[in-house]
Amino acid sequence: MNRLEAMEVFIRVAETGSFTEAARQLGVPKASATTRVQALEARLGVKLLHRTTRRVSLTTEGAHYLEECTRLLRELEDLEGTLGQETASAKGRLRVDVPTSVGRYVLAPRVEDFLARYPGITLELGCTDRVVDLVAEGIDCVVRGGEVHDPGLVARKLGELPVLTCAAPSYLRRHGPVRSPEALEGHVFVNFLSRRTGKPFEVDFQRGEESHVLHLPHRVATNDASIALALGLAGQGLLQVPASVPVRQFLESGQLVRVLPDWSAPPLPFFVLYAPTRRLPLRVRVFVDWATEVIREELAQAQAFLAHPGAAAPTPSPVVVRV
Structure with missing residues (x-):
């Protein structure tokens, strides 16, 4: 059994709540996904998932193992990215959370530029304003408006x-x-x-x-x-x-x-926040730099709009909302 592959399958099943969906996303047969998780449970000697005909959920041991698996695989990905970042472009799964308005009107219209620059990155863009636990939820960085209340995070003011x-x-x-x-x-x-x-x-x-x-x-x-x-x-x-x-x-x-x-x-101050690390993974660093550039342009447009109402056009958006 390839433990890393089995861990990746387990993580995706836990995230989607479905062996079928996890197998589809990973491009493997459903039977293979099931076999790998079963082999992982047999090796560990614990049941990681509750299975019913309708849904799959984590056991207590599975929830703990999910957190540790996510951390270990992310550290491995960071190590590989750090060793190769002098000769290879940024790559990997990047999980980001931003306020809905920032995601919809500021980042989404320009995300094609980011993905073109870094074709090896797969971006997962969550849009909320809630307080998140970056480490526990496996989120690489967040953008937030308002004062920073978590001194354990690195905060770059935008x-x-x-x-x-x-x-x-x-x-x-x-x-x-x-x-x-x-x-x-x-x-x-x-x-x-x-x-x-x-x-x-x-x-x-x-x-x-x-x-x-x-x-x-x-x-x-x-x-x-x-x-x-x-x-x-x-x-x-x-x-x-x-x-x-x-x-x-x-x-x-x-x-x-x-x-x-x-x-x-x-x-309202805006910050990009991420967990402290000895060396920021390249995929995170390039996103932070890109988002900083894009959001600062938006903030400058807002200042210009107020100084000269009607003279500064808002940032283009895919949809003009009428409530």
Whole structure:
């Protein structure tokens, strides 16, 4: 039995929950995939998987073995990449997690460039805003907006995205204009809930030496950026949102209107994060460098849009969302 091949089959079965799908992805017969996992269980003397007619799931021992297998194979891949990176191009499976808006509007339209540069890399692009355990989940790096709360990760700052206060015209027709932060009585916000604490973020207004940090009421709140934007477009409250591509599109179309443009909110910092290592695998390093370049261009476009509204076109996107 080739243990490395058996471990690869086991990992893919655990990820897909199916021998059939794992075999398809690996390009081997289903019977071969089943035999390899059975041989692995026999060698270890433990049952790694619960099998039923409908699904496959991990046993307690299987969950532990999966974590260790993933780590060992990734270290082997990193070692091979490190030894050969002076003469060979970056290669291997690259798992990345980014916010949905960044993935859809910033990275996806330009990912063809990255894959053309590094044809040996297979990119798996997850799009979430959740807190992830990079080591346990086998994720190579993440892009996140907001302050870094995990000191155990290496953080490269990409820049800052301006944060705007805005509302749908329908909301302003019902509630009237907002003339100053002090005149917000009677208004409601679509508040954004922290994924770490579950509590609403404060609403900040700054102008020169003046500063207002407010806890404003809401009728509805969410911890998802795209849902917050949809609620704002539906007239459910004022929004403080980063000047992302879709937000700029809605401002240009008139579906959103800036409120208190003379007052600013603290910008949202963006970081790329990865686990510390003596030598960053080449496939990770080239992605971090490429993503840094692409995202910094997007942040610069957002700054230019605010400095000259209407003069800076948003980054092209495959689909223009209308909520």
